[in-house]
Amino acid sequence: xxxxxxxxxxxxxALGYTLVYGVLRLINFAHxxxxxxxxxxTMWVWGWMGIDQNTKIDSVGQMVMLIVIGLVAxxxxxxxxxxxxxxxAYRPLRRRNAPPLAFLITAIGAxxxxxxxxxxxxxRAPFGPPRIIEPAVAFAIGPFKVxxxxxxxxxxxxLMMAALDQFVNRSRMGKGIRxxxxxxxxxxxxxINKNRIILLVFVLGGAMxxxxxxxxxxxxxxxxFNVGFLIGLKxxxxxxxxxxxxxxxxxxxxxxxxxxxxxxxxxxxxxxxxFTGFVLLVILLMFRPTGLLGESLGRARA
Amino acid sequence: MSVxxxxxxxxxxxxxxxxxxxxxxxxPKQFRWAGMxxxxxxxxxxxxxxxxxxxxxxxxxxYLPFYTARTEMAQVLFDTAVFVLLxxxxxxxxxxxxxxxxxxxxxFAIGAYTVALLTSPESRLDVTWPWLAAVPVAVIVTLIGGVxxxxxxxxLRGDYLAIVTLGFAEMIRLYAARNEGILQGQRGIPSxxxxxxxxxxxxxFGVTDARPYYWLALTIIILVVFGVRNLARxxxxxxxxxxxxxxxxAQIMGVPTFLYKLAAFAxxxxxxxxxxxxxxxxxxxxxxxxxxLENSILVLAAVVLGGAGNIGGAIVGAAITWYLPxxxxxxxxxxxxxxxxxxxxxxxxxxxxIVMMIFRPQGIIASKRRAAEFEDRRKEAVASx
Numbered sequence: 001x002x003x004x005x006x007x008x009x010x011x012x013x014a015l016g017y018t019l020v021y022g023v024l025r026l027i028n029f030a031h032x033x034x035x036x037x038x039x040x041x042t043m044w045v046w047g048w049m050g051i052d053q054n055t056k057i058d059s060v061g062q063m064v065m066l067i068v069i070g071l072v073a074x075x076x077x078x079x080x081x082x083x084x085x086x087x088x089a090y091r092p093l094r095r096r097n098a099p100p101l102a103f104l105i106t107a108i109g110a111x112x113x114x115x116x117x118x119x120x121x122x123x124r125a126p127f128g129p130p131r132i133i134e135p136a137v138a139f140a141i142g143p144f145k146v147x148x149x150x151x152x153x154x155x156x157x158x159l160m161m162a163a164l165d166q167f168v169n170r171s172r173m174g175k176g177i178r179x180x181x182x183x184x185x186x187x188x189x190x191x192i193n194k195n196r197i198i199l200l201v202f203v204l205g206g207a208m209x210x211x212x213x214x215x216x217x218x219x220x221x222x223x224x225f226n227v228g229f230l231i232g233l234k235x236x237x238x239x240x241x242x243x244x245x246x247x248x249x250x251x252x253x254x255x256x257x258x259x260x261x262x263x264x265x266x267x268x269x270x271x272x273x274x275f276t277g278f279v280l281l282v283i284l285l286m287f288r289p290t291g292l293l294g295e296s297l298g299r300a301r302a
Numbered sequence: 303m304s305v306x307x308x309x310x311x312x313x314x315x316x317x318x319x320x321x322x323x324x325x326x327x328x329x330p331k332q333f334r335w336a337g338m339x340x341x342x343x344x345x346x347x348x349x350x351x352x353x354x355x356x357x358x359x360x361x362x363x364x365y366l367p368f369y370t371a372r373t374e375m376a377q378v379l380f381d382t383a384v385f386v387l388l389x390x391x392x393x394x395x396x397x398x399x400x401x402x403x404x405x406x407x408x409x410f411a412i413g414a415y416t417v418a419l420l421t422s423p424e425s426r427l428d429v430t431w432p433w434l435a436a437v438p439v440a441v442i443v444t445l446i447g448g449v450x451x452x453x454x455x456x457x458l459r460g461d462y463l464a465i466v467t468l469g470f471a472e473m474i475r476l477y478a479a480r481n482e483g484i485l486q487g488q489r490g491i492p493s494x495x496x497x498x499x500x501x502x503x504x505x506x507f508g509v510t511d512a513r514p515y516y517w518l519a520l521t522i523i524i525l526v527v528f529g530v531r532n533l534a535r536x537x538x539x540x541x542x543x544x545x546x547x548x549x550x551x552a553q554i555m556g557v558p559t560f561l562y563k564l565a566a567f568a569x570x571x572x573x574x575x576x577x578x579x580x581x582x583x584x585x586x587x588x589x590x591x592x593x594x595l596e597n598s599i600l601v602l603a604a605v606v607l608g609g610a611g612n613i614g615g616a617i618v619g620a621a622i623t624w625y626l627p628x629x630x631x632x633x634x635x636x637x638x639x640x641x642x643x644x645x646x647x648x649x650x651x652x653x654x655x656i657v658m659m660i661f662r663p664q665g666i667i668a669s670k671r672r673a674a675e676f677e678d679r680r681k682e683a684v685a686s687x
Contacts, residue, residue: 027465092660099675102659104402104464105606109655112599116649233469240462274476278469282454285462 005150005219007258008157012212013235014242014250015164016082016205022181022245023201025100029107030085032232033114034078034206038213039223040118041077042070043127070217071156075210082206083199085110091195119225126224153215160211161251164204168247173200181245230274234261237281345520376513380584382624383519384577389604389620390526390613391573396602397610398534399566400546401456402464405471407598409444409571411478413578414588416440437579444575445568452567456560471598478589515584522580526573527613533569534613542566546611547675596648603651606658623651 013035020028046066089106168174179187180197188194216231217223238257242249257277265273329337388410395403420436431439455466533539541562544552553559582588600623608619 089656089660096660098659101396101400101402105602106656106659108404108599108602109652109659112596112652113649113656114652116646116652120646120649229472233465233472236465237469240465275473278473281469282466285454285466 002150003259003262004255005153005258006262007238007255008154009212009215009219009254010231010235010238010257011251011254012157012160012208012215013231014239014254015161015208015247017236017239018242018244018247018250019177019201019205019208021239023177023184023198024090024103026090026103027107027236028082028085028205029104029232030089030110030114031082031205031209032228032235033111033118034082034085034228035209035213035216035231035235036115036118036223036225036228037081038074038078038210039217039227040122040127041210042074042214042217043223045073046070067152067214067218070214071211073210074214074217075207078210078213079203079206081114082202082209085114086199086202115225115228122225126222149219153219156211156215160208161247164208165247167204173197177201234277237277240281241284342524346517376516378625378628380516380519382621382628383516383523384581384584385601385604385624386617386620387519387523387526387577387580388574388601389608389616390523390530391570391577392601392605393610393613393616394530394533394573395566395570396605397612397616398539398542398546399563400542401563401567402602403467403567403570404464404598404602405451405467405469405474406570406574406601408467408471408474409447409574410578410581410597411471411474412444412447413440413575414582415478415578416443416575417579417582418588433583437576437583440579441572441575444578445572447575448568448571449564451571452564456563456567468598515580519580522576523617526576527617530569530573531613538562538565600648600651603655607651607654 016031238253242253264276417436420431604620604623609615
C-alpha cells in the first residue's frame with residue numbers, strides 16, 4: 001500500500017514529464033522544481049490562513065476545505081511556474097530552432113535557478129507543513145492496513161489522472177494536443193495554434209505537479225528546496241518505464257515504480273531503495289527502450 | 303603541430319571576440335607559441351605571493367586586487383585547476399561528441415574513492431599502496447566505469463543519456479553516504495597519503511603549502527590538453543564531429559558511431575577519474591559530501607559558458623566558474639559588501655545557462671565549427687511561429 005501511495009505521487013509528477021515530452025520531445029528538467037514550488041506554496045497558503053503545525057483540525061469540513069484550497073493553490077502556483085519557464089526559456093529557443101542539446105541545457109539551467117532561489121529564500125532549511133490529517137488506520141484487508149491518507153492520496157491521484165486522460169482524449173483542446181504531438185508542422189498547417197497548445201501542455205503538467213505537491217505535503221509533511229530533485233528523477237523514471245509520451249503509461253509506470261521500490265527496500269534494506277528505481281530504469285532501457293506501453297502521446301491512440 | 307587550416311576562414315562574424323581571435327590566428331606560428339609559453343609561465347608563477355600581490359588594478363586610492371583575499375590563493379588555484387581538468391574531460395563528451403553527460407562528477411567520485419580505498423591505511427581494503435601507484439588504477443577503474451555506464455545508455459537517444467547519467471552520479475553519492483561498509487558512509491575515508499617526493503628530507507607535498515599541488519595539477523592539465531587536442535584533430539575527432547552534427551548521416555557514411563561515442567564517454571570518464579585522484583591526494587580525506595550533485599552541473603555550466611567543443615573555451619569557462627566567486631568573496635568584503643557569492647553561485651550559473659543558450663549558444667570562446675552549426679540551424683525554416 002505504501003508503494004501504491006508513493007507510486008501515485010510519482011505518477012502525477014510523471015504526467016507532467018510525459019505531456020511535455022510527448023509534445024516537445026524535451027525532458028523538462030525544471031518540472032521537479034515546479035513540484036517543489038507547489039509544496040512550498042500549499043504550505044505558505046496554509047500558513048497564511050493561520051494553520052501551523054500546532055493547529056488542531058477537528059471538523060471534517062475544515063479539513064476538506066483546507067485540502068481543496070491547498071490543491072487549488074498548489075496547482076495554480078505550479079502551473080504558473082511551468083508556464084513561466086516555457087515562455088522565458090523554451091520559447092525563444094524554439095524560435096531560433098536550437099538543437100535539442102540547447103533545450104536540455106536550458107532546462108537544467110531553469111531547474112537550478114528555481115531550486116537555488118527558493119533555497120536562498122528559505123535559507124536551505126527543511127520545513128514541516130502542518131499535518132492536515134492525522135494518519136490513522138481506516139480499515140484492513142487481511143494483513144494490509146490501509147490508512148486514511150493513503151485512501152486520500154490514491155483517490156485524488158486517480159481522479160486527477162482520469163480527468164486528464166478524458167480531457168486529452170475527448171475534448172477539442174485534447175485533440176489539438178494529440179495533433180501537435182503527432183506532427184507539429186502538419187498540425188500548424190491545419191490551423192492549430194502550436195504555441196497555445198504547448199502553453200496548455202505546460203499548464204496541465206504544472207497543475208498535476210501541484211496536486212502531487214499537495215498530496216506530498218499531506219502524506220509526508222516535509223519539504224525543502226531540493227525536495228523536487230529525487231521526486232523528479234523517480235517520476236521521470238516512471239514516465240520512461242511506462243513509455244514516455246503516453247499518459248496511461250505514466251500511471252502504470254508510477255505505480256509500478258512505487259511498489260517495486262518499497263518491495264526492494266524491504267528485501268535489501270532501506271539504503272537500496274533509491275537504487276532500485278534507477279537500476280530498473282537502466283535495465284528497462286536496455287531491453288525495451290520505448291517503455292512498457294510504448295511511446296508517443298498521439299500515436300498510441302491514433 | 304600544423305597551423306589549423308580553418309584559421310584562414312576566420313572572422314565570419316560570430317560576435318565581438320572574433321576580431322581579436324582572427325588577429326591572433328593570423329600571427330606567425332612562432333609568435334603564437336611564444337604567447338602560449340608566456341601564458342604557461344605566468345600560470346606557474348601565479349601562486350607565489352611575491353608575484354600575485356602585485357597583480358591588480360589600482361583605482362584611485364583603492365587597490366583592486368586580483369588575488370583571493372579571503373582564502374589562500376594557492377589552494378584556490380589548485381581547486382580551480384582540478385575543476386579545469388574536469389571541464390577539459392567533460393568537453394570531450396559534451397563538446398566534441400555532443401553527448402550530454404550530467405553525471406560527470408560521478409566519475410570524479412569513483413576516481414577519488416578508488417585512490418582512497420587503495421591507499422588509505424584506514425580503508426576497509428587491507429592494502430596501502432602509494433598514491434602514485436593508485437592513480438593509474440583509478441584512471442582505469444573510471445574508464446571501465448564509463449564503458450559500463452555508457453554501454454547500455456549510449457545506444458539510446460541523447461536525452462535518456464542525460465537523465466541516466468544524472469541518476470548515476472546521484473546514486474553514487476547516495477550510496478557512498480548510506481553505505482557503512484566499504485565506503486564508510488558520512489565518516490568518509492581519512493588519511494589518504496599525499497603524492498610522493500622529498501626535498502632535503504621534507505615532503506614536497508605537505509599539508510601547509512598547496513603550491514606543489516597546483517603545479518602538479520597544472521602539469522597534468524597541460525599534458526591532458528595536448529592529448530585531447532591531438533585526439534580531436536585525428537580520425538577520432540573527426541568522427542566525433544560527424545556524430546555531433548548528424549548521427550544518422552555519420553552512421554551511413556560508415557562511422558561506427560556507437561564505438562566512438564563510447565570512446566568519448568570513456569575518455570571523459572578517465573579524465574574525471576584522474577582529477578578525482580588528484581583531489582583525494584590533496585585533501586587526504588573524502589566522504590560523500592565531497593561529491594554533491596551541484597558540482598556535476600557546475601562543470602557542465604562551465605563548459606557551456608566557455609564554449610563547448612573548444613578546449614580553450616572549457617578552460618576559461620571553468621576558471622571563471624570556480625575562481626570568480628572566490629575572488630568576489632574577497633573583493634566584496636574589502637568593498638564593504640557582506641554577502642557570500644558562493645551562495646548565489648549556482649543560481650547565477652543556472653541563469654547564465656538559460657541566457658547563454660538563447661543569445662550565444664556557442665559560448666564565450668566559441669569553437670568555429672559549433673558556432674557555424676548553430677547558425678545553420680537558425681537559418682533553417684521554422685514552421686508556425
